[in-house]
Amino acid sequence: MSTGPALVLASQSPARLATLRSAGIEPTVIVSGVDEDQLGPLPPAELALRLAELKCAAVAARDDLPERALVLGCDSVLDLDGEALGKPGTPEVATERWRRQRGRSGVLHTGHSLHDTVSGETVSATASTTVRFADVDDAEIAAYVATGEPLHVAGAFTVDGYGGAFVTGIEGDFHNVVGVSLPLLRALVARLGHRWVELWS
Numbered sequence: 001m002s003t004g005p006a007l008v009l010a011s012q013s014p015a016r017l018a019t020l021r022s023a024g025i026e027p028t029v030i031v032s033g034v035d036e037d038q039l040g041p042l043p044p045a046e047l048a049l050r051l052a053e054l055k056c057a058a059v060a061a062r063d064d065l066p067e068r069a070l071v072l073g074c075d076s077v078l079d080l081d082g083e084a085l086g087k088p089g090t091p092e093v094a095t096e097r098w099r100r101q102r103g104r105s106g107v108l109h110t111g112h113s114l115h116d117t118v119s120g121e122t123v124s125a126t127a128s129t130t131v132r133f134a135d136v137d138d139a140e141i142a143a144y145v146a147t148g149e150p151l152h153v154a155g156a157f158t159v160d161g162y163g164g165a166f167v168t169g170i171e172g173d174f175h176n177v178v179g180v181s182l183p184l185l186r187a188l189v190a191r192l193g194h195r196w197v198e199l200w201s
Contacts, residue, residue, distance in 0.1 A: 003198045004068075004194050004195065004198025004199050005066075005068040005069050005070050005116070005117075005118070005194060005198075005199075006027075006028060006066040006068060006069045006070070007020070007025055007027040007028070007069070007070050007072060007199055008027060008028045008029075008030055008059060008065060008066065008069050008070065008071045008072065009027040009028070009029050009030070009072050010030060010031070010032045010055045010056055010058065010059035010060075010071055010072060010073040010074075011029070011031070011032070011055065011072075011073070011074050011179075012029070012031045013074070013179050015153075015158070015160060015178045015179045016074060016178070016179040016180045017029060018160075019175055019178050019179065019180050019182070020180065023182055024199075024200040024201060025199050025200060025201060026201040027072070028066065028069075030059050030062065030065075032054070032055035032056075032058040032059050032073065033058065034051070034054045034055045034058050036051055036075070036086060036087075038054075039051065039054075042084065043082070043084070044077045044078070044079035044082070044083070044084035044085075044107070044109050045077075045079065045109040045111075045126050045128060047075075047077050047084045047109075047111075048075050048076060048077040048084075048109040048110060048111035048126055049075075049109075049111035049113070049124060049125075049126045050111070051073075051075035051077075051111060052073045052074050052075045052110075052111030052112055052113040052124065052126075053073060053111070053113040053122075053124055054073070055073030055074070055075060055113070056071050056072065056073025056113035056114065056115050056122065056124075057073070057113075057115070057122075058073075059071050059073065060115040060117065060122075065117055066117075067117075068117065068118055069116075069117045070114055070115065070116055070117075070189065070192065070194070070199075071114070071115040071117065072112065072113070072114050072180075072185070073111075073112075073113040073114075073115075074110055074111065074112055074113075074179060074180050075110070075111050075154075076108060076109065076110040076111075076153075076154040076155075076179055077108075077109050077110075077111075077154055077155075078101075078106045078107070078108050078109075078131075078154050078155030078156075078157075079106055079107040079108075079109060079128075080100065080101055080104070080106040080155075085097060085106075085154065085155050085156070086154050087151070087152050087153060087154060087156075088150065088151055088156045089151060089152075090151065091145045091146075091151065093156075094145045094150045094151055094156045095141055095142070095145050097150075097155070097156040098136065098141045098144070098145070098150070098156060098157075099138075099141065101133050101155075101156075102133055102134065102135050102136050102141070103133065103134070103135035104132075104133055105130055105131060105132045105133070106130075106131050106133070106155065107128050107129065107130050107131070108128070108129050108130075108131050108154070108155060108176065108177050109126050109127070109128050110126065110127050110128075110129075110176050110179060110180065110181060111124065111125075111126045112124065112125055112126070112127065112180070112181065112184055112185060112188060114185070114188040114189065114192060116192045116193075116194075119192065119193070121192055123188045123191045123192060124188075125184055125187075125188060127172070127173055127176040127181035127183075127184045128172065128176075129170055129171065129172030129173055129174075129176045129177050130170065130171040130172060131155070131157075131159075131167055131169075131170050131177060132167065132168045132169040132170070133157070133166060133167060133168065134165070134166045134167065134168050136166050140166070144162060144163065144166065147162050149161050149162045149163060150163065158178075159174065159177050159178060160178050
């Protein structure tokens, strides 16, 4: 059993939940309900961090949290040519994104915001990973978009699903591309005075 505080994940991302579980942590999931389109134009890394902070704050303000909890908000954005690309939402947008990014590299920024319900302290940081995309053809793009997977993920791709074959390399933390940087999260946990291994379930 965990000896530390409970981890509350303020995200509905199955990939983030699976990543934390594979690292030995069983979080409580509470979806923030934050409107991801409420912020105006911001640089990609700043946008990812601000959205993570909003999600964390929305869930941290609830009164149904565990007595001792760390609330984690995350948000990912792909930086391509300085433009922040979130979830495409429609097949048309996903197709256009892939035609732009094939054969190129982008930077996946994931903002992390962690709130300690006991101390009231919040710490935040962004992890950034360079992603190299395969030079896929139009037929491959169409087939990938038809799976539905790229419609609901930042940058219109995954590395842990159908899209894995279309990513030729990454520079940085692999887990950050999935949606949560475990090394960064460990550092944030430490900044709040806790030990990572105490979160293991």
